Amino acid sequence: MSGSDAILARLMALHPKIIDLSLDRMHRILSALGNPQDRLPPVVHIAGTNGKGSTLAMIRAGLEARGERVHAYTSPHLARFHERIRLAGDLVGEDALSALLDECETANGGRPITFFEITTAAAFLAFSRVPADHALLEVGLGGRLDATNVVTPKLSVITPVSIDHQQYLGDTLPEIAGEKAGILKRGVHCIVGPQDDAALEVIEARAARLGAPLLAHGQHWHVTTERGRLVFQDDTGLLDLALPVLPGAHQVTNAGIALAALRQLGADDATCQAALRDAIWPARMQRLTRGPVVDAAPAAEIYLDGGHNPAAGIAIAATLGALPRRPTHLVCGMLATKDVEGFLRPLAGHAISLTAVPIPGEANTLSAAETAAAAARVSLPALTADTARDAVRLIAAHSPQARILICGSLYLAGRILQENG
Structure with a gap:
């Protein structure tokens, strides 16, 4: 320390x-x-x-x-x-x-x-x-x-x-x-x-x-x-x-x-x-190109965004909609204080699945099961994983060339950037 x-x-x-x-x-x-x-x-x-x-x-x-x-x-x-x-x-x-x-x-x-x-x-x-x-x-x-x-x-x-x-x-x-x-x-x-x-x-x-x-x-x-x-x-x-x-x-x-x-x-x-x-501003639809998270899915296209409220969900959905078509999967961790369904609802039409994860080290994190349940309520098929890297690995196992967006919290984004060097 x-x-x-x-x-x-x-x-x-x-x-x-x-x-x-x-x-x-x-x-x-x-x-x-x-x-x-x-x-x-x-x-x-x-x-x-x-x-x-x-x-x-x-x-x-x-x-x-x-x-x-x-x-x-x-x-x-x-x-x-x-x-x-x-x-x-x-x-x-x-x-x-x-x-x-x-x-x-x-x-x-x-x-x-x-x-x-x-x-x-x-x-x-x-x-x-x-x-x-x-x-x-x-x-x-x-x-x-x-x-x-x-x-x-x-x-x-x-x-x-x-x-x-x-x-x-x-x-x-x-x-x-x-x-x-x-x-x-x-x-x-x-x-x-x-x-x-x-x-x-x-x-x-x-x-x-x-x-x-x-x-x-x-x-x-x-x-x-x-x-x-x-x-x-x-x-x-x-x-x-x-x-x-x-x-x-x-x-x-x-x-x-x-x-x-x-x-x-x-x-x-x-x-x-x-x-x-x-201008440089990390974790805003930031493309990850190296590090352990990318190594977990080397053929995938991986993005990171710290948006966490309904307005951010709308903005991210518009960005995804403007990208070339590619199977898109979400990895999501959120805080209990956020409108989870409000954030996820705009994204549901742009993603095939969501894999929910907890945010490490955050007392206010939603459990993966709670985030997955919120995703299901907006008709987004959801799984759970222990970590974001595990989630990326799971997605890559059945969709190696997917587009993967890690999202839901600036705190999760920060942990990803720390882990990814």
């Missing part, structure tokens, strides 16, 4: 709940640290249900292409915690991370604080000390009471809002949109991705109260595809660009949000094209 791993394990024990939405503890520790959140480079703050990470990755790629130094804070990590904190382009190093976490642990003095809150404080501390041109902050959960919502950004972004995390954010779309819209700040422009009318009304009402100018999809900017190209238009003019390197039709929407943000930040056409061309 590394030095940072040992500290992270201690930090996990500082609060009885993994999630406890409040800003009181965050303000307390930031005050003890000298309020580093007030000394960040210009911030782009990104909330939403789906597409936050991909949108951030494209914004970062564009800004870096024009020579900027960019901090980025994202969650959860896939293989290593260090992925969450990117300092001026580079992942935080082990020694630096250990020192930051130790400083935050000391400042906290053993008082109750969630893991996300104290590690967010560590990120702000790092960002305040390393020069950069922008800091990109991805909201962890919701927005209004999220630990990142202690900054006044240069620009806010809200990606599409849908139903997820109801136990924390509310049961209806307007309630959830209200939590996401909590990142809006007085006078700060906000890029708004495509929204259901019920969500957009809530966002618009809060923006009006705050005097926060909105740049909304369908009103102030538009994005579509024409003849295999991405076409984006806003008041500045029209962009005709190569499609995003990140796969899937839903990435066109994310690209539009990123382009709208970049244009607001003064990006030129070359910067916008680089945003789509150079």
Whole structure:
């Protein structure tokens, strides 16, 4: 166990709940640290249900292409915690991370604080000390009471809002949109991705109260595809660009949000094209080409996706539908807090079978039997296996050249990436 791993394990024990939405503890520790959140480079703050990470990755790629130094804070990590904190382009190093976490642990003095809150404080501390041109902050959960919502950004972004995390954010779309819209700040422009009318009304009402100018999809900017190209238009003019390197039709929407943000930040056409061309975001219809999982089915076509809610299921189904025809099998592990049937229902028409697995090391995992039962309820023939690699091996035994999609959870995706090197 590394030095940072040992500290992270201690930090996990500082609060009885993994999630406890409040800003009181965050303000307390930031005050003890000298309020580093007030000394960040210009911030782009990104909330939403789906597409936050991909949108951030494209914004970062564009800004870096024009020579900027960019901090980025994202969650959860896939293989290593260090992925969450990117300092001026580079992942935080082990020694630096250990020192930051130790400083935050000391400042906290053993008082109750969630893991996300104290590690967010560590990120702000790092960002305040390393020069950069922008800091990109991805909201962890919701927005209004999220630990990142202690900054006044240069620009806010809200990606599409849908139903997820109801136990924390509310049961209806307007309630959830209200939590996401909590990142809006007085006078700060906000890029708004495509929204259901019920969500957009809530966002618009809060923006009006705050005097926060909105740049909304369908009103102030538009994005579509024409003849295999991405076409984006806003008041500045029209962009005709190569499609995003990140796969899937839903990435066109994310690209539009990123382009709208970049244009607001003064990006030129070359910067916008680089945003789509150079973005890297693992576990989003990522093709696996090496490692033990691939070795278990060498003739198969294996993909990995961390999507886990109904909107993600729809997006993944559209991506599968656009791929060349090939027998497709799912390997799926999910958390008990998710709408499993809602995620699987759109996928049922694109897959021959589902092999359910538990998520290793996750207390909240559904059992393989529970996930398989949910698949059966949406008419998707289901089996169970102990591990994802076993599931891939089972599928390859009777369909060697199958397309296999491992999906259902970012935590499962992270374990696959760890195991696969």
